[in-house]
Amino acid sequence: MAAALSAYKNGVKDILILERDEYLGGILNQCIHPGFGIDYFKEILTGPEYARRFINKLEQVPRIEVSLRSFVVDLTKDKVLTFLKPGSFNRIKAKALIMATGCREKTREMVHIPGTRPAGIFSAGLAQKMINIEGLIPGKKVVIVGSGDIGLIMARRFVLEGAQVKAVIEIQKQSQGLLRNVVQCVQDYNIPFFCQHKISKIHGNSRVEKVSVVKVDKNFKTVANTEFEIECDSILISVGLIPENELIEMAGVKIDKNTNTPVYKGLNKTSIKGLFVCGNSYKVYDIVDSVSSDSEKAGQSAAEYLKRGKK
Amino acid sequence: MNKTLTCIECPKGCILLVKIQHEKVKEISGNICSKGKAYAVSEIEHPCRMLTSTVCGKGLNLRMIPVKTNAPIPKSDIFKAMKEIKKLKIRKSVCAGDIIVRNFLGLKGINLVVARSCSRI
Amino acid sequence: MKIYDVIIIGAGVVGTAIARELSRYELKTAVLEKEIEPAFGVSKSNSGIIHPGTQNHCNSLKGRLCVEGNKLMRGIAHELGVDFKEVGELIVVFNKKDIPRLIKLKEEAEKLGVPKIQIVGRGWLKEHEPNLSKKAIAALYAPTAGILSPYRLVYDMIENAQNNGVEVYAQQEVIQIKPSKIRGSKKQGYFEIITSSKRKFKTKYIINSAGLFADDISKLAGIDDFKIKPRKGEEFILDKKKEHITNHLLFPLPAKKSKGVLIIKTSAGNPMIGPTACDCVDKYDLSTTDAGLKKVLSSVKRMIPSISHKDIIAYFAGLRPAAGEDFIIRHEDKVPGFINVAGIQSPGLTAAPAIALMACAILRQQGVNLKKKKIFHKTREKTTHLFEMPFSHTEKIIKEDPDYGDIVCRCEMVSAKEIKEAIKRGAKTLDGIKFRTRAQAGRCHGSFCTCRILKILAENSKRPITQITKKGAGSEIVLEKRCND
Numbered sequence: 042m043a044a045a046l047s048a049y050k051n052g053v054k055d056i057l058i059l060e061r062d063e064y065l066g067g068i069l070n071q072c073i074h075p076g077f078g079i080d081y082f083k084e085i086l087t088g089p090e091y092a093r094r095f096i097n098k099l100e101q102v103p104r105i106e107v108s109l110r111s112f113v114v115d116l117t118k119d120k121v122l123t124f125l126k127p128g129s130f131n132r133i134k135a136k137a138l139i140m141a142t143g144c145r146e147k148t149r150e151m152v153h154i155p156g157t158r159p160a161g162i163f164s165a166g167l168a169q170k171m172i173n174i175e176g177l178i179p180g181k182k183v184v185i186v187g188s189g190d191i192g193l194i195m196a197r198r199f200v201l202e203g204a205q206v207k208a209v210i211e212i213q214k215q216s217q218g219l220l221r222n223v224v225q226c227v228q229d230y231n232i233p234f235f236c237q238h239k240i241s242k243i244h245g246n247s248r249v250e251k252v253s254v255v256k257v258d259k260n261f262k263t264v265a266n267t268e269f270e271i272e273c274d275s276i277l278i279s280v281g282l283i284p285e286n287e288l289i290e291m292a293g294v295k296i297d298k299n300t301n302t303p304v305y306k307g308l309n310k311t312s313i314k315g316l317f318v319c320g321n322s323y324k325v326y327d328i329v330d331s332v333s334s335d336s337e338k339a340g341q342s343a344a345e346y347l348k349r350g351k352k
Numbered sequence: 353m354n355k356t357l358t359c360i361e362c363p364k365g366c367i368l369l370v371k372i373q374h375e376k377v378k379e380i381s382g383n384i385c386s387k388g389k390a391y392a393v394s395e396i397e398h399p400c401r402m403l404t405s406t407v408c409g410k411g412l413n414l415r416m417i418p419v420k421t422n423a424p425i426p427k428s429d430i431f432k433a434m435k436e437i438k439k440l441k442i443r444k445s446v447c448a449g450d451i452i453v454r455n456f457l458g459l460k461g462i463n464l465v466v467a468r469s470c471s472r473i
Numbered sequence: 474m475k476i477y478d479v480i481i482i483g484a485g486v487v488g489t490a491i492a493r494e495l496s497r498y499e500l501k502t503a504v505l506e507k508e509i510e511p512a513f514g515v516s517k518s519n520s521g522i523i524h525p526g527t528q529n530h531c532n533s534l535k536g537r538l539c540v541e542g543n544k545l546m547r548g549i550a551h552e553l554g555v556d557f558k559e560v561g562e563l564i565v566v567f568n569k570k571d572i573p574r575l576i577k578l579k580e581e582a583e584k585l586g587v588p589k590i591q592i593v594g595r596g597w598l599k600e601h602e603p604n605l606s607k608k609a610i611a612a613l614y615a616p617t618a619g620i621l622s623p624y625r626l627v628y629d630m631i632e633n634a635q636n637n638g639v640e641v642y643a644q645q646e647v648i649q650i651k652p653s654k655i656r657g658s659k660k661q662g663y664f665e666i667i668t669s670s671k672r673k674f675k676t677k678y679i680i681n682s683a684g685l686f687a688d689d690i691s692k693l694a695g696i697d698d699f700k701i702k703p704r705k706g707e708e709f710i711l712d713k714k715k716e717h718i719t720n721h722l723l724f725p726l727p728a729k730k731s732k733g734v735l736i737i738k739t740s741a742g743n744p745m746i747g748p749t750a751c752d753c754v755d756k757y758d759l760s761t762t763d764a765g766l767k768k769v770l771s772s773v774k775r776m777i778p779s780i781s782h783k784d785i786i787a788y789f790a791g792l793r794p795a796a797g798e799d800f801i802i803r804h805e806d807k808v809p810g811f812i813n814v815a816g817i818q819s820p821g822l823t824a825a826p827a828i829a830l831m832a833c834a835i836l837r838q839q840g841v842n843l844k845k846k847k848i849f850h851k852t853r854e855k856t857t858h859l860f861e862m863p864f865s866h867t868e869k870i871i872k873e874d875p876d877y878g879d880i881v882c883r884c885e886m887v888s889a890k891e892i893k894e895a896i897k898r899g900a901k902t903l904d905g906i907k908f909r910t911r912a913q914a915g916r917c918h919g920s921f922c923t924c925r926i927l928k929i930l931a932e933n934s935k936r937p938i939t940q941i942t943k944k945g946a947g948s949e950i951v952l953e954k955r956c957n958d
Contacts, residue, residue, distance in 0.1 A: 063885065073404050073418035073467065079362050087404055089468035090417050093448050112880040115864070123864060125888075128875030130868035145917045150526070150787045157760045160788060160903075160943035160950055164920040173406055175924055176955035177938065188434045201405060201434050202955075220358045220365035225401060230425070246757055246945030287916075328363055408956035416955065438955070 042095035043333040044139045044319050045105050046338025053347060054104055057133075059111040059124055064098070066092030067143060068166070069329065071173045074194055076221075080330035091329060107241040116292040118313055136313045136350065137343040140289055141336060142322045143280035146191075149243075152280050155185070156243030158249070165279035169198070178202055178273025184252050185209045186240055188227075190218035190327075194278030197226035199277075207271050208233045210240060210254060212261055240276070241268060249274050284322040291318070311337040311339070313348075315344050357395055361387040362463040368392050376391045400424030403433055404467070407452070411472055412453070417442050418467040419452065425462055433457055476663050477501045478841065480676040480691055483683035484646055486623060486825045487817050489630040490691040490719070491680055493549075494636035494829035498843045500571075503676070504639060505668065507646040507686070509945035510905045512627035515684040516822075517908065518759075518791020519623035520708065520737050520745060524820040525562060527614035529728045531584040533746075534800040538824035538831065540586050543617055545826035554855025555621055560738050562618035563593075563602065565609045565776060571726055575613050579726075584616065589616045604718050604777050608720070609882070618722050622740045623822055623925065624908040625856070632898055633853045637846070643901075645672060650693040664694075664810060673737045680812045680906070682833055683754045683849040685794045685813035694811045699801055700730060700818065703756050703792035706748025706766035708737075710787040711780070712916070716742045730795075730913025732819065736770035736780075741911065746773045746780065748791070760792045786916060793818035802828060804835050807875035857894070860911070872899065881929070883921040892926060898934045904944040916956050927951065 042065060045056050069077070079085060082094060099105055108126065111163065131207035132215030146164040166320075169191070171177040181204045185192045188211035188267055198205045209227055212234055216223045227234050232331045235254065241263065242253040256267035284301045287292070295304045295312045302323060303311040309319050319339035320332045357368045364384060370378035370392050378421055380392045402424050406416040425433060436457065446452065446466045453464035479495055481488045482504035495502045501514050508514060523546050528811045529536030550557035556777060566575050575592060598605055635641055646669040666674040683690045699707040711718075716738075723736040731750035739745050749765045766782070776858055796816025805811045807818050812835055814828060815875055821828075859877065873879040876890035887910045892900075895909040903919070906926055913919035915925065927950060931938040942948040 052626065056594070061880070072469070073420075075402050075408060076363070085402070087418060087420055087467045090448060110879070112883065114867075114880075114886055125867070125871065125878045125880055127879040127889075128871065129878055130864070130871045148786075148916075148918045148920070150785065150918070153763070153766060153785070153788075155762045155766070156466075157762065160948035165919075167920045170924055171951070173418065174416060175928075176406065176408060177924075177927075177951040177953065178953035181952050186615060197508075199429070201403075202386045203953075205436075219363050220367075221360035221363065229401070231353060233430065239375050241763075242760065244760075247761070247943075248949070281417065315682055348494055406955070410956075410958070441956075 042099055044141055044343070045342040046095070046098055046102065046343045047337035048139070048218055049105060049340075051101055051341050053137075053344045056104070057106045057108060059113060059122070060107065060109050061112045062112050065096050065107065065109070071166075071170045073173050074198075080328070081333050095333075113288055116288045118293045119216055120313070129235070137347050138266060138317065139339050139343050140286070140316070140318045140322055141320045142285045142288065144284050144307050144321045144325060146278070146283040147283060149276075149278045152278075154240050154243060157245055159243070159248050160194065161243040161245070161249035161275045162243070163277055164276065165195045165277050170279055170348070172198060172202060178204065180204055180277075182207055182273045183275045183277055184240075184273045185277040187211065187214040187279035187281070188223070188234070188236075189279050189281065190222050191223040192277060192293055193218045193226040194240035195277055195279065196232055200230045200232070206232045206341075207273050208235055208254070211236045211240050212239045212257060212280055213237070233342030243276060247286065249276055249286060252276060282321065282325050285320070289313075289316065289318065304317075309342050311336070315343075315346050355396070357392060358399055359388045359391050360385060361391050370396060372396055398439050400429040401427050402432060403430060405434060405437050407437060407442055409440055409470060410443045412442065412445070412470045413473050414468065414470040416448070417470050420467050422463045423461065425457070425459060429457055429459070431469060436450075442466075444468070474499045474673065474675050475783065477503050477674065477676040479503075479678045479680060479836070481675055481680045481682060483507075483514070483681070483687070484627070484631060484641065484643070485514050485516035485682065485684050486512070486627050487828055488680075488682040489634065489828040490625050490825035491682060491814070491832045492634040492639045493637075494826075494833055496634045496639045497845055497847055497849050500841075500843070502639045503674065504634075504641045505645040505674065507683075508656055509901055509942070510774070510899065511631050511641070511643070512624045512908065513904070513944060515678055515794055516627050516790065517904075518626055518706070518789060518823050518940060520735075520748070521623045521739055522737060522822070523557070523619035523621060524823045525582070525585040525590070525617040525874070526585050526820070527582045527590070527613065527615050528563070528732060529580055529581075529585065529820070531581050532867070533798070534802060535820060538586045538800065538827040539820040540718055541827035541830075542820070542824040543619070545821060545830075546619070546621075548632075549826055550621055551851045553626070553633055554853055555626050555629050557621045558740065559617065559619045560721055561614065561616040562724060563598075563612040563614055564726060564770060565598075565605065565612045566726060567608050567610060567775070569605075569610065574726055575611060576958070579613055581594070582613075582856070587615060587617070590614070602720055602723070603701060604779060605723070606776055606778055609776070614721075618941065619740055619770065620722070620740050625889045626687075626822075627652060627899065628781050629630060629666055629853060629856070633850065635853075636850050636853065642672070642708075644806065645670060647683075647693065650690070652695060656668065659855060662810075665752065678810045678839070680814055682814040682817070684817070685792055687794060687813065688796065691813055691815065694805070695808050696805045696811065696813065699815060701756075701796050702795045703753040703758075704795045704818070705751045705753045705758065705792055707769065707788065707790045707791055708745050708747035708760045709766065709769055710739075711744040711746065711784040712786050713742045715744050715780075715784055718744055718777060718780070725772065725776070734759045734769050736773050736776055740800050741914070744788070746770075753792060759792065760899055761788050761790050764889050800828070802831055810839070813859055814925045856909070857891060858910070859891065880913060881925045882912035884917050884921075885911040887912040889925075889929060892929050893933055896930065901930075901934060902926075902944050902948075903930070903950065905954055912957040913950050923950075
């Protein structure tokens with residue numbers, strides 16, 4: 042939304058936003074906790090409220106077209122997009138394209154946690170969506186793997202919804218999330234926090250039954266004789282985000298294999314002229330305010346690119 | 353006595369060193385702004401937290417409506433608050449900012465506020 | 474109570490292949506499956522390889538039925554709309570001293586009738602397998618090896634069998650088999666089967682294709698002379714981006730009890746490495762291990778040095794139902810009417826169509842009149858998968874049914890319509906949806922689509938969302954609902 046508004050402000054009048062969900066706002070809609078907008082709006086807002094600010098701005102500009110439930114299935118190097126909607130198949134060509142596709146979460150398999158594959162293993166984002174959007178509680182005795190902000194926020198959310206959070210397990214020496222979240226999510230609720238530990242095995246055939254936990258050294262190697270077990274029915278995996286750039290990779294954009302983000306010297310630019318990336322799919326930011334600022338820059342860059350093309 | 357706190361007012365998370373006497377804050381250091389000072393006093397003398405959760409919707413375009421307290425509430429009231437929130441149901445269209453419970457938990461000036469607009473379908 | 478002619482115990486690849494074959498004849502046939510859906514036992518861990526028949530003793534049932542099955546599978550796959558791809562296999566050697574073994578494998582394969590088998594050298598390997606280690610000096614090339622989706626095959630076979638009159642009962646664990654009573658020399662007796670849900674079934678013949686539990690079922694009938702010793706195999710799935718890292722299935726020289734660690738091409742496109750081979754005691758232990766990962770990686774790096782642990786996006790373990798050296802496929806004369814089809818480990822998938830024919834032959838030998846039905850629906854309409862079709866076709870079907878444009882699984886491009894169709898065809902669980910449609914099998918592993926799939930399952934199977942499971946009772950996903958509607 043920020044990119045569209047910025048492009049408009051900088052002179053672009055023909056703008057279409059393609060959103061795959063049934064409402065605008067993306068992941069912010071399920072981030073019901075406060076902490077957004079401190080820089081951008083100088084207020085403390087919840088995720089949905091932050092998104093609402095931009096939706097309001099968007100509603101002031103009816104010329105910016107919005108297409109919901111629109112899923113892009115193909116992108117070519119000539120910026121031809123194919124997208125599907127319930128009941129319609131569409132193909133359009135963009136003069137400039139801004140990708141704001143955000144991130145997906147790293148899965149249990151990517152961090153190689155051995156053991157069984159029962160029900161009860163969730164990414165933090167999935168658990169968050171289940172609880173905050175659908176009103177479904179996926180676990181009552183939870184172990185959280187990874188102390189990034191999402192994991193910490195979900196620790197608190199589970200406790201508030203009546204579940205028991207048995208532990209937060211972090212492989213690094215210290216928490217990977219903001220200190221304020223360690224205080225208000227873990228310390229406030231006396232949740233056992235194990236740094237320099239990892240899960241060595243998941244147990245349970247149908248549903249999670251327990252986890253084996255071991256201490257690790259600074260090289261992440263298991264320290265002998267430190268194994269203990271925690272009984273639980275759910276494991277929340279919160280071990281990092283991966284920018285979603287598969288579409289632009291399909292179009293031939295050069296992607297850095299390590300970060301899954303485009304390789305290019307210019308900010309928000311990619312190896313395809315007129316194709317820009319912004320927000321978390323450009324770089325994983327800590328706070329949404331940075332995402333909005335970055336997206337505005339991308340909108341401006343796109344506008345400048347189009348102006349140059351007209352000459 | 354001395355106590356170390358992490359300020360939670362903003363993402364910076366300043367480490368505050370607080371000198372306490374007779375359960376009252378005497379001196380604060382380590383804060384970058386005035387919010388830190390206010391936080392330190394509050395955290396020692398009457399710890400409070402912002403509470404956000406969701407309320408069930410019925411007949412609306414959203415199944416769960418996010419809500420928040422308009423100001424931090426006493427930490428000790430959090431679970432009582434969650435119990436009350438779970439009893440609520442929203443059946444009509446509401447806008448972000450609407451108050452659904454005034455003087456929540458009998459706390460003066462504390463309201464439970466809608467954080468996302470929704471409409472009847 | 475209805476008396477069936479044949480009841481098949483176990484709806485895995487073998488049971489469903491037999492069911493489909495029997496559905497050609499005028500017989501009352503039923504399949505009893507312990508789990509909530511077919512293919513949830515041994516078959517779901519199958520690697521999907523249709524073996525050419527190499528690496529089997531020329532006098533073995535395994536060898537003979539594999540070669541026959543390889544031929545038959547193509548026709549069946551075509552009839553049922555299952556994609557079969559002939560990719561060929563290479564058994565690779567790195568040492569001159571292994572060449573005699575390779576030659577011996579070739580000779581044994583030729584005795585079995587494995588077609589077009591030949592030994593290829595460095596030059597051929599460089600051209601046709603560019604990523605193969607330069608240290609590979611030769612390979613045995615068997616072009617008739619193929620790949621398909623094992624669970625899709627099971628579902629399509631059982632659906633076709635049902636379409637031809639076979640009854641399928643899931644969540645029916647057989648707990649008792651009362652033997653047939655011969656009433657007079659002319660009348661034939663029947664078995665009475667009792668299941669865990671207290672249901673009773675009467676049948677003249679039983680075909681035991683119960684996979685890991687075939688020995689337990691056989692024991693219930695009174696035959697106790699073999700034991701299923703599970704042998705665990707861990708497999709690791711690589712990112713689809715590595716699809717073309719190999720052109721053929723790559724095998725090392727076989728070990729004593731297993732084919733070794735392979736580099737497998739799967740029908741979905743993702744390469745798969747594994748399996749390990751580790752004798753197990755627990756028939757329910759499907760855990761993967763760090764040791765398994767290390768072993769597989771070091772073995773495959775020898776063949777394709779560029780594979781790294783970073784490429785691994787998923788892993789799982791399966792248990793081979795091993796009962797000695799060869800398949801056990803026989804009528805048990807001590808218990809007339811009881812037919813064992815047990816110990817079906819590799820090449821069980823490939824052999825399945827041939828095993829089915831053998832089962833029919835055994836029934837004929839026992840005096841069963843296999844009379845062909847006048848109408849047999851040989852084919853079934855191929856399942857629609859958005860990700861398999863050209864966009865021109867996508868456009869057409871979305872016009873016909875708007876639900877095809879409603880994308881639920883973003884990583885694999887699966888629409889709401891495909892998920893609803895899978896439920897109509899028998900999917901009851903998240904895993905059932907995954908195996909039939911590939912939704913949740915992509916890079917995000919269900920993070921984005923699980924909510925929606927739960928809702929569609931609850932709505933379409935008219936069950937509360939708290940009863941939707943990953944793979945049957947005990948694996949419920951939602952423990953509590955915030956709101957009571």
